[in-house]
Amino acid sequence: AAAAMVARVLWALLAALRAGWCLLPQSGYLHPDEFFQAPEVMAGDILNLQVYYPWEFLSSSPCRTVVFPLMTSGVTYWVIKSLQQLDICSSCINSYTLLVSPRLLFTIFSFILDYSVYQLAPFWGADPWKALALLAGSYVTLVFYTRTFTNTLEGLLFALLMVLVSSRKSSGSSAKPTSSSLIGVITTAGFFNRPTFLAFALMPLLYWAGLIVDPQKSIKILINHFLKFILCACFTASVFITADTFYFTSLSLDNLYSTNKSSLIDVIAQLHDKMVVTPFNFLSYNLNPHNLALHGTHPRVTHFTVNGVMLFGILHILAISAGFKMLKQYVHQIMLVRWRHRGQPGLLVHSEGSPTLLLFYFVPLAFLSLFSHQEPRFLIPLILPLVLFSASPNRAVKWKLLIVLFNLLGALLFGCLHQGGLIPCLFHLEQLIHSPAPSSHPQHYTLLFAHTYMPPRSLLNIKKTDVHVEVIDMAGAGEDTLCQTVEKRASNSTCRDCHIFIILPGTVRATITKCGVSFKNETLIFPHLSMEDPPQIPVLSSGNWRSQLGLYILELNRDH
Numbered sequence: 001a002a003a004a005m006v007a008r009v010l011w012a013l014l015a016a017l018r019a020g021w022c023l024l025p026q027s028g029y030l031h032p033d034e035f036f037q038a039p040e041v042m043a044g045d046i047l048n049l050q051v052y053y054p055w056e057f058l059s060s061s062p063c064r065t066v067v068f069p070l071m072t073s074g075v076t077y078w079v080i081k082s083l084q085q086l087d088i089c090s091s092c093i094n095s096y097t098l099l100v101s102p103r104l105l106f107t108i109f110s111f112i113l114d115y116s117v118y119q120l121a122p123f124w125g126a127d128p129w130k131a132l133a134l135l136a137g138s139y140v141t142l143v144f145y146t147r148t149f150t151n152t153l154e155g156l157l158f159a160l161l162m163v164l165v166s167s168r169k170s171s172g173s174s175a176k177p178t179s180s181s182l183i184g185v186i187t188t189a190g191f192f193n194r195p196t197f198l199a200f201a202l203m204p205l206l207y208w209a210g211l212i213v214d215p216q217k218s219i220k221i222l223i224n225h226f227l228k229f230i231l232c233a234c235f236t237a238s239v240f241i242t243a244d245t246f247y248f249t250s251l252s253l254d255n256l257y258s259t260n261k262s263s264l265i266d267v268i269a270q271l272h273d274k275m276v277v278t279p280f281n282f283l284s285y286n287l288n289p290h291n292l293a294l295h296g297t298h299p300r301v302t303h304f305t306v307n308g309v310m311l312f313g314i315l316h317i318l319a320i321s322a323g324f325k326m327l328k329q330y331v332h333q334i335m336l337v338r339w340r341h342r343g344q345p346g347l348l349v350h351s352e353g354s355p356t357l358l359l360f361y362f363v364p365l366a367f368l369s370l371f372s373h374q375e376p377r378f379l380i381p382l383i384l385p386l387v388l389f390s391a392s393p394n395r396a397v398k399w400k401l402l403i404v405l406f407n408l409l410g411a412l413l414f415g416c417l418h419q420g421g422l423i424p425c426l427f428h429l430e431q432l433i434h435s436p437a438p439s440s441h442p443q444h445y446t447l448l449f450a451h452t453y454m455p456p457r458s459l460l461n462i463k464k465t466d467v468h469v470e471v472i473d474m475a476g477a478g479e480d481t482l483c484q485t486v487e488k489r490a491s492n493s494t495c496r497d498c499h500i501f502i503i504l505p506g507t508v509r510a511t512i513t514k515c516g517v518s519f520k521n522e523t524l525i526f527p528h529l530s531m532e533d534p535p536q537i538p539v540l541s542s543g544n545w546r547s548q549l550g551l552y553i554l555e556l557n558r559d560h
Contacts, residue, residue, distance in 0.1 A: 007129035014136035015114070021415065022107040022146045025100050029419035031377060034147045035456035038069035039077075039102045043458035046077045047093060050462045050469070052454070056282075062248040063282040065192045067240050068153055076101035095430040095459045099423065102148045109156055110145040116159035116384060123166045124357055124388050131391035135383065137403070139410030140311050144380045150194050155381035157190040158200045162360070162384060165208040180225045183208060184232035192240040195279045195286075199367035200381050203360045244276040289372065297372040303365055307376040312383070313406040314399045315390050322389075323358050330355075354392060360385035413529075419453050421528025421551025425503055426459040428523065428553065433460060433469060441497045442468050446489055450474040450482055450504040451533050452551070476532060483515035490517050490556055500556040506547040507533040512554065521555035 036054045044051035056063040080101055084092040117135050121128035135141055145152050164179045164186070187205065190197030212225045285291050308316035361382055368378055389395070429447060437443050445468065449455050454473055462469045474482060489500050502512060502519075505528055528551035529535075535548035 004129050007127075007133045011114075011129065011132045011136050014133070014142075015111070018110065018136065018142055018146060019107055021142065022103050023100060025096070025103065025423075026143065026146070026415045027420040027423050028143065028413075028415045028417065029422050029453050030144070030147060030414060031149075031375070032454040033377075034149050035458075036454065037064060037150050038073040038148045039098070040456050040458050041066075042069050042073040042077050042102075043098060044464070046074055047081055047098075047458075048464050049458050050460070050464050050466070050471075051456075051458045052473075059248045059250070061281065061285075062244065062276050062278050063285055064150075065240055065244055065278045066247040067243050068150070068193050070243075072105055072153075073102040073148060076105050093461060095427045095461055098459055098461065103146055106148055106152055107146040110141065110152070112156045113141065113145065113159050113384065116163050117387060119163050120166055120384075120388055121391065125354075125393075126388045126391035127393070128391075131387050134315075134387040134391055134403075137407055138312070138383060138387070139407045139414065140380055140383050142407075142411055143415045144377060149377060149380075151377045151380050154190060154194045154197050154200065155383065157186050157193065157197065158204075158381040159384050161186050161190070161201055161204045165204045165211070179208075180212075180228035181232040184229040185236045187229075188233040188236040188240075192237070192279055195282050196368065196378070199364040202367070203356075203363045207356070241275060241277055244278050245274060248276045249274040286371070286373075292371065292373045295373050298374040300369050300372070300374075302374040303369045303379060307374060307379055308365070310376050311379055312386055313410075314402050315386055318395070318399075319358065319361060319386060319389060322354065323362060326355055326358060354389060357385050357389040361389065417527050417529040417549075419528065419530065421505075421525040422452050422455060422503075423459070424525050425551055425553060426455060428525070429501065430460050433462070444495055444498045445469045446472065446498065446500045448472045448474060448485065448489070448500065448502045450502065451476055451508050451530060452503060452505065455503075479511050479514065482511065486512070486515050486517055486556070490558055498558065500558065502552075502554040502556065504552055504554075505530040505533055506550045506552060507535050509547065509552055518557040519554045520557040521553075523553040524550045525553065526550040 036052070037056075040051045041053060041057050043049045044053065055061050057066070077098075080089070080092040080097050083089040113135060114132060117131045118128050120126075121131045145155065161183065164183050183205070187197075187201050190201060212222060304320070308320075312319075364382060365379065368374070429445075433445055447455075447460075447470070449472065451474075454475075455471065457471050460469065460471070472485070474485065477485075486500075486502065492498065504512065506524070507530060524547065526546055527549045529549060535545075539545070539548050
């Protein structure tokens with residue numbers, strides 16, 4: 001009882017930390033997709049801000065559904081826009097609200113994970129509060145599940161699917177009849193969010209099929225279950241296809257019915273010709289090895305050997321160890337049964353506990369490992385079966401200190417340090433750009449980013465009609481290219497009130513000094529860790545360590 005009370009208090013404190021850290025906000029920048037798969041696009045569409053539209057959201061190559069961005073970032077931006085229009089909040093739209101409002105919604109949604117763990121733990125033989133403490137204390141929950149990734153939504157839908165297929169009555173009878181429809185909706189929605197969801201859904205769907213395919217049931221009941229699943233899946237797919245088609249083809253009911261006196265048949269034909277099915281476009285692109293190579297290729301064992309350890313630490317290693325032991329026992333069992341009975345042992349699809357949970361963990365891991373492009377965030381949905389497995393009796397008890405230290409380090413690295421200066425830099429530049437001009441002439445700002453992640457332009461809060469701000473993303477440009485661009489901007493004599501800012505990490509600060517230009521202002525934002533341009537250990541041990549772990553905002557001295 002005392003241990004359970006401690007676990008409850010610990011979960012409550014960690015849940016408060018999750019919400020509070022979101023509002024603070026977190027400065028770490030995990031990956032460009034956290035901005036460019038939803039908030040950046042919606043800021044341009046709803047708030048009419050200058051943004052960068054990624055290729056997946058262009059009408060020429062629609063590979064991402066617009067439904068989830070509209071339901072998440074779109075809703076939050078519509079709310080703050082409405083508050084500002086109603087004069088309830090005069091300056092609701094700013095860099096802070098643009099960053100935090102979608103994150104806050106995702107943080108609220110993240111508690112679906114906690115609910116799922118609490119519901120599933122007794123069913124799978126795990127301690128509920130021990131599992132909740134493991135979940136809430138994981139830096140994956142604190143950092144990744146409070147960010148606007150499609151992988152985050154994938155994890156939440158996977159959790160709901162596991163709850164639905166595991167919901168059984170106390171008597172042990174099969175799944176509730178109402179589950180079939182919801183399972184169809186969630187499976188289809190997950191597929192449109194990320195087609196890789198099928199890898200996560202495979203084991204839950206097989207488990208569900210094993211529950212409803214029972215010799216004691218009539219064929220009518222089985223058909224009823226599958227019909228509900230298929231009909232709801234088809235209806236959900238039609239909703240996504242219709243929404244995406246209207247968005248990407250810029251069609252509206254008004255111009256469809258008003259132009260050329262189109263008949264209903266003509267309208268349907270026009271929609272059919274321009275129908276957009278984003279998952280198929282996504283698969284067509286990603287199944288091409290040449291396309292995947294553009295985003296980086298990795299060894300097929302990266303998920304097993306690197307990414308799993310990076311995300312889950314010792315829990316991933318213990319799961320692999322337990323998996324090998326159970327596989328060895330299962331092979332031994334097969335050989336024993338064949339020797340004694342000459343029979344074929346069936347898969348224990350109805351088994352509850354460790355063996356099946358490990359399949360829920362390793363089957364998606366194996367399918368995702370078939371692709372050559374492997375990033376750690378692809379695995380974040382697997383935290384649910386892993387914490388349920390790890391919270392089984394007598395598991396992970398010896399490793400408490402290591403688990404705590406690992407997650408503290410992960411939260412510090414990814415929540416604070418990793419590209420951690422870029423978001424505060426954009427906050428600073430937004431205030432600078434919108435500050436009152438000292439003269440009557442309009443000020444022109446050129447913001448040149450080098451050796452940083454893609455800057456989300458929406459956080460600068462610049463309207464599309466404002467032509468006085470130019471953002472140049474140099475990515476990882478070499479010294480010659482960088483110097484040529486800087487010198488060209490510095491020598492532009494046609495612009496009188498121009499301010500040119502160069503933003504780059506301290507580790508490449510020396511590069512810009514070779515360009516033959518001077519700076520009148522320097523601002524150092526700390527901390528900022530660039531893994532693409534990491535600091536050198538000898539330099540960190542010197543007195544210059546703060547510069548190496550910082551991001552510089554350099555204002556060019558054009559007079560010089």
